[in-house]
Amino acid sequence: MLSTALIVFREVLEAALIVGILLTATEGVATRGRWISFGLGAGLIGACIIAVFAEAIAEASEGMGQEIFNAGVLFAATAMLAWHNLWMARHGRELATRMKTVGQGVGENSRPLYMLSIVIALAVLREGSEVVLFTYGIAAAGTGTLPMLGGGLLGIAFGTGVGAALYFGLLRIPTRYLFTATAWLIVLLAAGMASQASAYLIQAGVLHALKPVLWDTSMILSEHSLLGEMLHTLVGYDDRPSAMQFLVYIASIIIVGAMTLAASKPVTLRAAGTTAVIVVSVVVTLSLISIPAHAAQQTYCCSTVDRVETKSM
Amino acid sequence: MMKNSCLLLSLLLLGVLTSPAYAEIEQYHLVIKNHQFTPDNLVVPAGKKVKIVVENQDSSPEEFESHDLDREKIITGNSKASIYVGPLETGSYTFFGEFNPKTAKGTLTVE
Numbered sequence: 001m002l003s004t005a006l007i008v009f010r011e012v013l014e015a016a017l018i019v020g021i022l023l024t025a026t027e028g029v030a031t032r033g034r035w036i037s038f039g040l041g042a043g044l045i046g047a048c049i050i051a052v053f054a055e056a057i058a059e060a061s062e063g064m065g066q067e068i069f070n071a072g073v074l075f076a077a078t079a080m081l082a083w084h085n086l087w088m089a090r091h092g093r094e095l096a097t098r099m100k101t102v103g104q105g106v107g108e109n110s111r112p113l114y115m116l117s118i119v120i121a122l123a124v125l126r127e128g129s130e131v132v133l134f135t136y137g138i139a140a141a142g143t144g145t146l147p148m149l150g151g152g153l154l155g156i157a158f159g160t161g162v163g164a165a166l167y168f169g170l171l172r173i174p175t176r177y178l179f180t181a182t183a184w185l186i187v188l189l190a191a192g193m194a195s196q197a198s199a200y201l202i203q204a205g206v207l208h209a210l211k212p213v214l215w216d217t218s219m220i221l222s223e224h225s226l227l228g229e230m231l232h233t234l235v236g237y238d239d240r241p242s243a244m245q246f247l248v249y250i251a252s253i254i255i256v257g258a259m260t261l262a263a264s265k266p267v268t269l270r271a272a273g274t275t276a277v278i279v280v281s282v283v284v285t286l287s288l289i290s291i292p293a294h295a296a297q298q299t300y301c302c303s304t305v306d307r308v309e310t311k312s313m
Numbered sequence: 314m315m316k317n318s319c320l321l322l323s324l325l326l327l328g329v330l331t332s333p334a335y336a337e338i339e340q341y342h343l344v345i346k347n348h349q350f351t352p353d354n355l356v357v358p359a360g361k362k363v364k365i366v367v368e369n370q371d372s373s374p375e376e377f378e379s380h381d382l383d384r385e386k387i388i389t390g391n392s393k394a395s396i397y398v399g400p401l402e403t404g405s406y407t408f409f410g411e412f413n414p415k416t417a418k419g420t421l422t423v424e
Contacts, residue, residue: 007411054374055389063395066386130376133387137373137412140390203384205362205397212400224380240383 001147001154007134008155011127014233015043016163018123021189021234022116024170025084025182032113039117043124050125051132067204070126074197077122078252080115081190085183085260087112162230183260185234191252192236198248199238210243251279338397339363345388346370348413356422362399365421369393375417379408382421399423 019036026032050057057065131152138148173181201207218239222228231237236249255276341363344351348371357363369375369388377396378385388394401423410417 003414054387055392058387058389058392058394063393066394130387133374133389134376134412137375137390140373199383203386203397205364218380222380238383240381242383 001151004135004138004148004151005154005158008131008152009158010155010229011131012156012159013162013229015120015123015127016159017166017230017233018189019120020163020166020170021182021185022120023167024178025088025186026113026116027171027178029113035113035117036120039120040124042117043121044128046121046125047128047132050129051136054129054133061204064204064206067200068206071197071200071204073122073126074193074200077119078190078194078197078256080119080122081186081193082256082259084115084119085186085190085256086262087115088179088183089260089262184257187253187256187260188235189233190256191249192233194252195236195238195241195245195249199242199245202242202244207244209245210247212242213240214243214246216240247282255279341365343367343419344370345375345410345417348375348410348416350408350410350417350419353419354422355419356424357399357401359403359423360400362397365396365398367394367396373412375413376411377408378411379406379421381406382408384408385411 019040023032023036026036054066057069059065061068135148135152139145170178170182170185198207202209216239221231221237221239223232223237223239228237228239238245241249339358339361341355341357343355343365345367355365357365367377367386367388369390369392372390374387374389376385376387377394382398382401384396384398386394386396398421403423406421406423408419408421
Protein backbone atom coordinates (compact mmCIF):
# COMPACT_ATOMS: atom_id res chain seq x y z
CA MET A 1 0.00 0.00 0.00
CA LEU A 2 2.80 2.37 0.90
CA SER A 3 4.66 1.70 -2.33
CA THR A 4 1.50 2.45 -4.30
CA ALA A 5 0.97 5.62 -2.28
CA LEU A 6 4.53 6.73 -2.97
CA ILE A 7 4.44 6.14 -6.71
CA VAL A 8 1.01 7.76 -7.12
CA PHE A 9 2.15 10.69 -4.97
CA ARG A 10 5.16 11.31 -7.18
CA GLU A 11 3.13 11.30 -10.36
CA VAL A 12 0.31 13.40 -8.90
CA LEU A 13 2.77 15.89 -7.38
CA GLU A 14 4.04 17.05 -10.75
CA ALA A 15 0.57 17.69 -12.15
CA ALA A 16 -0.59 19.24 -8.84
CA LEU A 17 2.27 21.76 -8.80
CA ILE A 18 1.50 22.80 -12.36
CA VAL A 19 -2.19 23.21 -11.49
CA GLY A 20 -1.14 25.21 -8.40
CA ILE A 21 0.83 27.71 -10.49
CA LEU A 22 -1.87 28.00 -13.13
CA LEU A 23 -4.55 28.50 -10.48
CA THR A 24 -2.53 31.39 -9.10
CA ALA A 25 -2.00 32.80 -12.58
CA THR A 26 -5.76 32.82 -13.14
CA GLU A 27 -6.63 34.27 -9.74
CA GLY A 28 -9.70 36.46 -10.05
CA VAL A 29 -10.97 34.95 -13.28
CA ALA A 30 -14.55 33.81 -12.76
CA THR A 31 -14.60 30.98 -15.28
CA ARG A 32 -11.29 29.41 -14.34
CA GLY A 33 -12.88 26.62 -12.31
CA ARG A 34 -14.66 25.33 -15.39
CA TRP A 35 -11.55 25.50 -17.58
CA ILE A 36 -9.28 23.87 -15.05
CA SER A 37 -11.78 21.07 -14.33
CA PHE A 38 -12.11 20.58 -18.07
CA GLY A 39 -8.32 20.23 -18.34
CA LEU A 40 -8.21 17.75 -15.46
CA GLY A 41 -11.07 15.68 -16.90
CA ALA A 42 -9.64 15.60 -20.40
CA GLY A 43 -6.25 14.68 -18.94
CA LEU A 44 -7.68 11.76 -16.96
CA ILE A 45 -9.54 10.36 -19.95
CA GLY A 46 -6.43 10.91 -22.06
CA ALA A 47 -4.28 9.08 -19.48
CA CYS A 48 -6.48 5.98 -19.75
CA ILE A 49 -6.41 6.09 -23.55
CA ILE A 50 -2.61 6.49 -23.56
CA ALA A 51 -2.24 3.58 -21.12
CA VAL A 52 -4.36 1.34 -23.37
CA PHE A 53 -2.28 2.25 -26.41
CA ALA A 54 1.03 2.22 -24.50
CA GLU A 55 2.32 -0.72 -26.46
CA ALA A 56 1.42 0.73 -29.85
CA ILE A 57 3.01 4.06 -28.89
CA ALA A 58 6.15 2.33 -27.64
CA GLU A 59 6.57 0.41 -30.88
CA ALA A 60 6.21 3.49 -33.08
CA SER A 61 9.28 5.29 -34.45
CA GLU A 62 11.44 2.15 -34.33
CA GLY A 63 10.80 1.55 -30.65
CA MET A 64 11.34 5.17 -29.67
CA GLY A 65 7.67 6.17 -29.79
CA GLN A 66 7.38 6.67 -26.03
CA GLU A 67 10.22 9.20 -25.95
CA ILE A 68 8.98 11.01 -29.05
CA PHE A 69 5.46 11.10 -27.61
CA ASN A 70 6.63 12.46 -24.24
CA ALA A 71 8.82 15.05 -25.94
CA GLY A 72 5.90 16.10 -28.15
CA VAL A 73 3.57 16.46 -25.17
CA LEU A 74 6.15 18.52 -23.27
CA PHE A 75 6.96 20.76 -26.22
CA ALA A 76 3.25 21.35 -26.82
CA ALA A 77 2.78 22.34 -23.17
CA THR A 78 5.81 24.66 -23.43
CA ALA A 79 4.31 26.34 -26.47
CA MET A 80 0.95 26.82 -24.73
CA LEU A 81 2.64 28.39 -21.70
CA ALA A 82 4.66 30.70 -23.93
CA TRP A 83 1.52 31.71 -25.79
CA HIS A 84 -0.29 32.39 -22.53
CA ASN A 85 2.51 34.66 -21.36
CA LEU A 86 2.57 36.51 -24.65
CA TRP A 87 -1.17 37.08 -24.40
CA MET A 88 -0.87 38.18 -20.79
CA ALA A 89 1.96 40.56 -21.67
CA ARG A 90 -0.39 42.26 -24.14
CA HIS A 91 -3.51 42.31 -21.98
CA GLY A 92 -2.26 41.71 -18.44
CA ARG A 93 -1.98 45.33 -17.45
CA GLU A 94 -5.63 46.15 -18.09
CA LEU A 95 -6.56 42.96 -16.24
CA ALA A 96 -4.52 43.96 -13.22
CA THR A 97 -6.00 47.45 -13.26
CA ARG A 98 -9.51 46.09 -13.44
CA MET A 99 -8.75 43.62 -10.68
CA LYS A 100 -7.59 46.46 -8.47
CA THR A 101 -10.56 48.70 -9.18
CA VAL A 102 -13.34 46.13 -9.38
CA GLY A 103 -11.72 43.76 -6.92
CA GLN A 104 -12.26 40.06 -7.58
CA GLY A 105 -14.01 38.80 -10.66
CA VAL A 106 -12.56 39.86 -13.97
CA GLY A 107 -15.08 39.34 -16.77
CA GLU A 108 -15.73 35.96 -18.33
CA ASN A 109 -14.84 36.94 -21.85
CA SER A 110 -11.42 38.38 -21.16
CA ARG A 111 -8.99 35.47 -21.28
CA PRO A 112 -8.41 32.50 -23.51
CA LEU A 113 -8.08 30.02 -20.67
CA TYR A 114 -8.22 27.03 -23.00
CA MET A 115 -4.44 27.32 -23.36
CA LEU A 116 -4.04 26.60 -19.66
CA SER A 117 -6.66 23.86 -19.92
CA ILE A 118 -4.51 22.17 -22.53
CA VAL A 119 -1.39 22.49 -20.36
CA ILE A 120 -3.20 20.84 -17.43
CA ALA A 121 -4.66 18.14 -19.66
CA LEU A 122 -1.19 17.36 -21.06
CA ALA A 123 0.39 17.23 -17.59
CA VAL A 124 -2.30 14.94 -16.21
CA LEU A 125 -2.25 12.77 -19.32
CA ARG A 126 1.50 12.20 -19.12
CA GLU A 127 1.73 11.49 -15.40
CA GLY A 128 -1.65 9.77 -15.20
CA SER A 129 -0.90 7.19 -17.87
CA GLU A 130 2.04 5.98 -15.77
CA VAL A 131 -0.21 5.60 -12.75
CA VAL A 132 -2.74 3.67 -14.81
CA LEU A 133 -0.06 1.30 -16.13
CA PHE A 134 1.42 0.83 -12.67
CA THR A 135 -1.90 0.07 -11.00
CA TYR A 136 -2.78 -2.23 -13.87
CA GLY A 137 0.43 -4.15 -13.11
CA ILE A 138 -0.54 -4.50 -9.44
CA ALA A 139 -4.08 -5.50 -10.33
CA ALA A 140 -2.73 -8.09 -12.78
CA ALA A 141 -0.49 -9.53 -10.06
CA GLY A 142 -3.62 -9.85 -7.91
CA THR A 143 -2.06 -8.59 -4.69
CA GLY A 144 -5.30 -7.07 -3.52
CA THR A 145 -7.30 -4.19 -4.86
CA LEU A 146 -8.10 -2.63 -1.50
CA PRO A 147 -4.56 -1.76 -0.38
CA MET A 148 -3.91 -0.49 -3.89
CA LEU A 149 -6.98 1.72 -3.81
CA GLY A 150 -6.08 2.99 -0.34
CA GLY A 151 -2.51 3.70 -1.40
CA GLY A 152 -3.66 5.43 -4.54
CA LEU A 153 -6.04 7.70 -2.68
CA LEU A 154 -3.38 8.48 -0.09
CA GLY A 155 -0.95 9.40 -2.86
CA ILE A 156 -3.51 11.60 -4.59
CA ALA A 157 -4.38 13.31 -1.28
CA PHE A 158 -0.76 14.13 -0.44
CA GLY A 159 0.09 15.20 -3.98
CA THR A 160 -2.91 17.51 -4.19
CA GLY A 161 -2.07 18.80 -0.72
CA VAL A 162 1.36 19.98 -1.83
CA GLY A 163 -0.18 21.61 -4.92
CA ALA A 164 -2.74 23.38 -2.73
CA ALA A 165 0.01 24.54 -0.34
CA LEU A 166 1.87 26.04 -3.29
CA TYR A 167 -1.29 27.82 -4.47
CA PHE A 168 -2.08 29.33 -1.07
CA GLY A 169 1.56 30.22 -0.56
CA LEU A 170 1.71 32.06 -3.87
CA LEU A 171 -1.51 33.93 -3.07
CA ARG A 172 0.35 35.72 -0.30
CA ILE A 173 2.15 37.68 -2.99
CA PRO A 174 0.58 41.18 -3.13
CA THR A 175 -1.94 41.53 -6.00
CA ARG A 176 0.17 44.18 -7.66
CA TYR A 177 3.02 41.74 -8.20
CA LEU A 178 0.95 38.59 -8.55
CA PHE A 179 0.72 38.45 -12.37
CA THR A 180 4.36 39.39 -12.79
CA ALA A 181 5.41 36.69 -10.34
CA THR A 182 3.26 34.00 -11.94
CA ALA A 183 4.41 35.02 -15.41
CA TRP A 184 8.03 34.37 -14.42
CA LEU A 185 7.10 31.14 -12.67
CA ILE A 186 5.50 30.10 -15.96
CA VAL A 187 8.69 31.02 -17.84
CA LEU A 188 10.69 28.69 -15.58
CA LEU A 189 8.02 25.99 -15.79
CA ALA A 190 8.06 26.18 -19.59
CA ALA A 191 11.86 26.12 -19.76
CA GLY A 192 11.95 23.07 -17.48
CA MET A 193 9.44 21.29 -19.72
CA ALA A 194 11.41 22.10 -22.87
CA SER A 195 14.61 20.84 -21.26
CA GLN A 196 12.86 17.63 -20.17
CA ALA A 197 11.52 17.20 -23.70
CA SER A 198 15.04 17.49 -25.09
CA ALA A 199 16.16 14.87 -22.57
CA TYR A 200 13.58 12.47 -24.04
CA LEU A 201 14.82 13.17 -27.56
CA ILE A 202 18.37 12.47 -26.40
CA GLN A 203 17.21 9.22 -24.80
CA ALA A 204 15.61 8.29 -28.12
CA GLY A 205 18.91 8.94 -29.89
CA VAL A 206 17.32 11.65 -32.06
CA LEU A 207 19.06 14.59 -30.44
CA HIS A 208 22.71 14.91 -29.61
CA ALA A 209 23.57 15.22 -25.88
CA LEU A 210 26.77 17.20 -26.76
CA LYS A 211 28.03 16.22 -23.31
CA PRO A 212 25.99 13.59 -21.42
CA VAL A 213 26.68 14.99 -17.95
CA LEU A 214 27.41 18.70 -17.75
CA TRP A 215 27.51 18.69 -13.95
CA ASP A 216 26.54 16.36 -11.14
CA THR A 217 24.85 17.85 -8.10
CA SER A 218 23.08 14.65 -7.08
CA MET A 219 25.14 14.55 -3.88
CA ILE A 220 23.95 18.03 -2.89
CA LEU A 221 20.33 17.76 -3.96
CA SER A 222 19.03 14.57 -5.52
CA GLU A 223 16.48 15.12 -8.25
CA HIS A 224 14.54 12.25 -6.69
CA SER A 225 14.21 13.70 -3.21
CA LEU A 226 10.96 15.52 -2.44
CA LEU A 227 12.53 18.96 -2.77
CA GLY A 228 14.48 17.89 -5.84
CA GLU A 229 11.38 16.54 -7.51
CA MET A 230 9.42 19.71 -6.76
CA LEU A 231 12.20 21.89 -8.14
CA HIS A 232 12.41 19.58 -11.14
CA THR A 233 8.80 20.37 -12.00
CA LEU A 234 8.79 24.02 -11.00
CA VAL A 235 12.08 25.27 -12.39
CA GLY A 236 13.39 22.27 -14.34
CA TYR A 237 16.06 21.26 -11.82
CA ASP A 238 18.17 18.34 -13.06
CA ASP A 239 20.99 16.93 -10.96
CA ARG A 240 22.80 15.52 -14.01
CA PRO A 241 21.81 17.54 -17.05
CA SER A 242 23.37 17.09 -20.46
CA ALA A 243 24.88 20.08 -22.23
CA MET A 244 22.06 20.01 -24.78
CA GLN A 245 19.45 20.08 -22.03
CA PHE A 246 21.15 23.09 -20.48
CA LEU A 247 21.30 24.82 -23.85
CA VAL A 248 17.59 24.21 -24.50
CA TYR A 249 16.78 25.42 -20.97
CA ILE A 250 18.65 28.69 -21.35
CA ALA A 251 17.29 29.23 -24.87
CA SER A 252 13.72 28.67 -23.64
CA ILE A 253 14.16 31.15 -20.81
CA ILE A 254 15.42 33.73 -23.30
CA ILE A 255 12.63 33.09 -25.83
CA VAL A 256 9.70 32.73 -23.43
CA GLY A 257 11.13 35.47 -21.21
CA ALA A 258 11.33 37.85 -24.17
CA MET A 259 7.75 36.96 -25.09
CA THR A 260 6.71 37.75 -21.52
CA LEU A 261 8.27 41.20 -21.82
CA ALA A 262 7.13 41.67 -25.40
CA ALA A 263 4.18 43.99 -24.83
CA SER A 264 6.13 46.83 -23.32
CA LYS A 265 9.05 46.67 -25.74
CA PRO A 266 8.45 45.73 -29.38
CA VAL A 267 12.21 45.43 -29.80
CA THR A 268 12.33 42.44 -27.49
CA LEU A 269 9.80 40.64 -29.64
CA ARG A 270 12.10 40.97 -32.66
CA ALA A 271 15.04 39.87 -30.54
CA ALA A 272 13.04 36.88 -29.40
CA GLY A 273 12.24 36.02 -33.00
CA THR A 274 15.89 36.17 -34.01
CA THR A 275 16.97 34.11 -31.02
CA ALA A 276 14.28 31.57 -31.79
CA VAL A 277 15.48 31.21 -35.38
CA ILE A 278 19.09 30.77 -34.27
CA VAL A 279 18.29 28.30 -31.51
CA VAL A 280 15.98 26.23 -33.70
CA SER A 281 18.60 26.10 -36.48
CA VAL A 282 21.28 24.95 -34.05
CA VAL A 283 19.08 22.26 -32.57
CA VAL A 284 17.94 21.07 -36.00
CA THR A 285 21.53 20.93 -37.23
CA LEU A 286 22.66 19.02 -34.20
CA SER A 287 19.83 16.53 -34.66
CA LEU A 288 20.72 16.10 -38.32
CA ILE A 289 24.29 15.36 -37.34
CA SER A 290 23.19 12.59 -35.05
CA ILE A 291 21.03 10.94 -37.71
CA PRO A 292 23.95 9.23 -39.49
CA ALA A 293 24.33 7.34 -36.22
CA HIS A 294 21.12 5.49 -37.00
CA ALA A 295 22.05 4.85 -40.60
CA ALA A 296 25.38 3.41 -39.54
CA GLN A 297 23.70 1.29 -36.97
CA GLN A 298 21.53 -0.40 -39.54
CA THR A 299 24.33 -1.19 -41.96
CA TYR A 300 27.23 -2.02 -39.67
CA CYS A 301 25.97 -3.43 -36.51
CA CYS A 302 25.23 -5.73 -34.79
CA SER A 303 26.28 -7.39 -31.65
CA THR A 304 26.32 -11.15 -31.44
CA VAL A 305 22.88 -11.28 -29.90
CA ASP A 306 21.29 -9.82 -32.99
CA ARG A 307 23.07 -12.20 -35.31
CA VAL A 308 21.84 -15.12 -33.27
CA GLU A 309 18.34 -13.77 -33.48
CA THR A 310 18.52 -13.41 -37.22
CA LYS A 311 19.76 -16.95 -37.62
CA SER A 312 17.11 -18.48 -35.44
CA MET A 313 14.42 -16.74 -37.49
CA MET B 314 21.87 40.80 -39.28
CA MET B 315 25.50 40.18 -40.19
CA LYS B 316 26.34 39.64 -36.57
CA ASN B 317 23.49 37.17 -36.22
CA SER B 318 24.62 35.21 -39.26
CA CYS B 319 28.16 34.98 -37.88
CA LEU B 320 26.84 33.77 -34.58
CA LEU B 321 24.66 31.21 -36.31
CA LEU B 322 27.54 29.96 -38.42
CA SER B 323 29.89 29.63 -35.48
CA LEU B 324 27.25 27.75 -33.49
CA LEU B 325 26.69 25.38 -36.40
CA LEU B 326 30.43 24.83 -36.68
CA LEU B 327 30.61 24.16 -32.97
CA GLY B 328 27.89 21.56 -33.41
CA VAL B 329 29.77 19.81 -36.21
CA LEU B 330 33.03 19.82 -34.29
CA THR B 331 31.62 18.49 -31.07
CA SER B 332 29.71 15.69 -32.75
CA PRO B 333 31.64 12.44 -32.57
CA ALA B 334 31.09 10.12 -35.50
CA TYR B 335 29.24 7.02 -34.40
CA ALA B 336 30.74 4.25 -36.44
CA GLU B 337 28.48 1.65 -34.93
CA ILE B 338 26.23 1.22 -31.94
CA GLU B 339 26.59 -1.96 -29.98
CA GLN B 340 23.55 -3.64 -28.53
CA TYR B 341 23.23 -5.23 -25.12
CA HIS B 342 20.33 -7.26 -23.81
CA LEU B 343 18.53 -7.32 -20.48
CA VAL B 344 15.62 -9.57 -19.59
CA ILE B 345 12.96 -8.91 -16.98
CA LYS B 346 11.34 -12.03 -15.62
CA ASN B 347 9.48 -12.43 -12.33
CA HIS B 348 10.27 -8.74 -11.73
CA GLN B 349 14.02 -9.37 -11.81
CA PHE B 350 16.73 -8.31 -14.26
CA THR B 351 18.95 -10.85 -15.98
CA PRO B 352 21.86 -10.28 -16.00
CA ASP B 353 21.73 -8.14 -12.91
CA ASN B 354 25.13 -6.78 -13.83
CA LEU B 355 25.52 -5.68 -17.42
CA VAL B 356 29.01 -4.76 -18.63
CA VAL B 357 29.37 -2.19 -21.40
CA PRO B 358 32.42 -0.35 -22.80
CA ALA B 359 33.30 3.17 -21.73
CA GLY B 360 33.31 6.16 -24.04
CA LYS B 361 30.79 4.70 -26.48
CA LYS B 362 27.12 5.18 -27.06
CA VAL B 363 25.39 1.83 -26.59
CA LYS B 364 21.88 0.54 -27.02
CA ILE B 365 20.33 -1.55 -24.26
CA VAL B 366 17.43 -3.70 -25.35
CA VAL B 367 15.24 -4.61 -22.39
CA GLU B 368 12.87 -7.49 -22.87
CA ASN B 369 10.01 -7.70 -20.39
CA GLN B 370 8.90 -11.33 -20.21
CA ASP B 371 6.42 -10.63 -17.43
CA SER B 372 2.82 -9.96 -18.30
CA SER B 373 2.71 -6.75 -16.25
CA PRO B 374 4.33 -3.48 -17.36
CA GLU B 375 7.61 -2.31 -15.83
CA GLU B 376 9.43 0.98 -15.88
CA PHE B 377 13.16 0.79 -16.45
CA GLU B 378 14.57 3.62 -14.39
CA SER B 379 18.06 4.81 -13.58
CA HIS B 380 18.88 7.95 -11.68
CA ASP B 381 22.57 7.46 -12.41
CA LEU B 382 21.94 7.26 -16.15
CA ASP B 383 19.04 9.71 -16.12
CA ARG B 384 16.82 7.33 -18.03
CA GLU B 385 13.25 6.13 -17.62
CA LYS B 386 11.17 4.07 -19.96
CA ILE B 387 8.01 2.03 -19.60
CA ILE B 388 8.13 -1.47 -21.04
CA THR B 389 4.69 -2.99 -21.39
CA GLY B 390 4.14 -6.67 -20.57
CA ASN B 391 5.69 -9.20 -22.96
CA SER B 392 7.47 -6.62 -25.05
CA LYS B 393 10.86 -5.13 -25.77
CA ALA B 394 12.19 -1.61 -25.51
CA SER B 395 15.47 0.01 -26.47
CA ILE B 396 17.32 2.59 -24.44
CA TYR B 397 20.34 4.52 -25.66
CA VAL B 398 22.99 5.39 -23.08
CA GLY B 399 26.40 6.98 -23.14
CA PRO B 400 29.09 7.68 -24.05
CA LEU B 401 29.73 6.90 -20.38
CA GLU B 402 32.72 7.19 -18.10
CA THR B 403 33.99 4.08 -16.31
CA GLY B 404 32.14 3.24 -13.16
CA SER B 405 29.06 1.58 -11.80
CA TYR B 406 25.56 2.81 -12.57
CA THR B 407 22.52 1.39 -10.83
CA PHE B 408 19.13 0.87 -12.42
CA PHE B 409 15.84 -0.56 -11.18
CA GLY B 410 12.27 -1.32 -12.12
CA GLU B 411 10.18 1.49 -10.72
CA PHE B 412 7.06 -0.63 -10.52
CA ASN B 413 8.84 -3.37 -8.56
CA PRO B 414 11.78 -1.62 -6.92
CA LYS B 415 12.27 -4.30 -4.25
CA THR B 416 13.11 -7.12 -6.65
CA ALA B 417 14.00 -5.48 -9.96
CA LYS B 418 17.50 -4.15 -9.31
CA GLY B 419 20.66 -4.13 -11.38
CA THR B 420 23.90 -2.38 -12.18
CA LEU B 421 25.54 -1.28 -15.36
CA THR B 422 29.30 -1.62 -15.16
CA VAL B 423 31.15 0.58 -17.56
CA GLU B 424 34.78 -0.34 -18.19
